[in-house]
Amino acid sequence: MTGANLEELRHFIDNLNVLDTHEHFRYKGGAAGDASNYDIFALLGSAYVAADFNSAGLKNVFSSGLSAFEKWKEIEKVLPFVRSTSYFRSLFDGLKELYGFEEVLSASNWQEYDRVIREHHNDSSWFSEVLNKAGIERYLNDEFWALKIPEKGGKDIPVLRINPFVMSALGEKDHNGHNAREFAEKQGVKIKNLDDYINWVDRRIGDFKKAGAVALKNALAYDRSLYFAETTEKEAKKIFKAGNKKAAQKQKTALQDFLLHRIMELAVKHGLPVQIHTGIQHGGGRPLAWSDPLLLNNLFLKYEEARFDVFHTGYPFTGSLIVLAKSQRNVFFNLCWMPIISETSTGELLNELLDCVPSNKIFWGGDCSGAELAYGAVRYAKKSIFRALAKRIENEAASLEDAKFIAKNILYSNAKEFYRI
Numbered sequence: 001m002t003g004a005n006l007e008e009l010r011h012f013i014d015n016l017n018v019l020d021t022h023e024h025f026r027y028k029g030g031a032a033g034d035a036s037n038y039d040i041f042a043l044l045g046s047a048y049v050a051a052d053f054n055s056a057g058l059k060n061v062f063s064s065g066l067s068a069f070e071k072w073k074e075i076e077k078v079l080p081f082v083r084s085t086s087y088f089r090s091l092f093d094g095l096k097e098l099y100g101f102e103e104v105l106s107a108s109n110w111q112e113y114d115r116v117i118r119e120h121h122n123d124s125s126w127f128s129e130v131l132n133k134a135g136i137e138r139y140l141n142d143e144f145w146a147l148k149i150p151e152k153g154g155k156d157i158p159v160l161r162i163n164p165f166v167m168s169a170l171g172e173k174d175h176n177g178h179n180a181r182e183f184a185e186k187q188g189v190k191i192k193n194l195d196d197y198i199n200w201v202d203r204r205i206g207d208f209k210k211a212g213a214v215a216l217k218n219a220l221a222y223d224r225s226l227y228f229a230e231t232t233e234k235e236a237k238k239i240f241k242a243g244n245k246k247a248a249q250k251q252k253t254a255l256q257d258f259l260l261h262r263i264m265e266l267a268v269k270h271g272l273p274v275q276i277h278t279g280i281q282h283g284g285g286r287p288l289a290w291s292d293p294l295l296l297n298n299l300f301l302k303y304e305e306a307r308f309d310v311f312h313t314g315y316p317f318t319g320s321l322i323v324l325a326k327s328q329r330n331v332f333f334n335l336c337w338m339p340i341i342s343e344t345s346t347g348e349l350l351n352e353l354l355d356c357v358p359s360n361k362i363f364w365g366g367d368c369s370g371a372e373l374a375y376g377a378v379r380y381a382k383k384s385i386f387r388a389l390a391k392r393i394e395n396e397a398a399s400l401e402d403a404k405f406i407a408k409n410i411l412y413s414n415a416k417e418f419y420r421i
């Protein structure tokens, strides 16, 4: 491949607009900015790199009551070890560009980073400016912190979390502290039996769809295993009727299984695809085996008409997900989060993926909590995609035109088609 071709491909990818399939943006610009208490530590604490600081030995410094100077002293202890991770590098490569810094975070510049971040977060247009700089045309937003129906507007496209529906039929909370049954009853919904509960879930999905939601989101691997066995309706009704106090853990799980299967039927009925969290569990503290995409095999086989967007490449169970996406028409493969977990692995797995799976089945998303973090995530996704495609051209597995076609599919066209945006 000639250098000119490489440059043309890089330029093409750098200038692609992005349809981003997964974010968690709370603050979406407007009003008077989000500046109150938004400093360098708030930014670091809300970024994935906080997990690397913890992994390196710190203990929740960002949410501690320490002063700014004390926080910095803690961070400084492990910074030399964290500087090499993709979480750190993607974040600071992005921040350097956005704020015009020459160097990543260090003892000599952390206060200057802090000052500039505060200053920009006073500006209510900074959020949308950063998204524009990132080329994010629209994004699917998973507001896991709220149960209410989201407001329409801007670049935001809602998805609906199903965790509370599955986890709180008996009045228990999901891992985010949500209790769907209590929420429904507070709104005056009468839930006397399991049918009432499922009918309410059905109406809720319909209401979200009317409000613009384009998908359901299953993040149940943060609550329990992704294996959903079959439970008979008779058994499920019995458990529901007996109530929380009388149900053993095994019965609670059986009721959750039943509900997940009903929600799969509702997804098909409403024509909504299902996004599923698999692989790496943010923050640790849960069995990694819960999130193995192979556990979903029975759902993929049973619900042929459902459409599954399976997240995070299943990392580290990537090989299983590649084979599932190859063999099942209804299983799609999402790179979201992966380029900022390991930029190197993303380039490599993408080549394996493109050997195996048709390129209409691959998506990308940032999976970030703020615009600056998503800016770095887009940058790293584009970097990984470029590297993988340059290699395919070098190996004569793709022409320059093939490479451009694939890059646009991954970052834009596939999401538009699949989510009917």
Ligand SMILES: [Zn+2]
Pocket (backbone or CB within 6 Å): 022, 023, 024, 142, 367
């Ligand atoms: Zn996410």
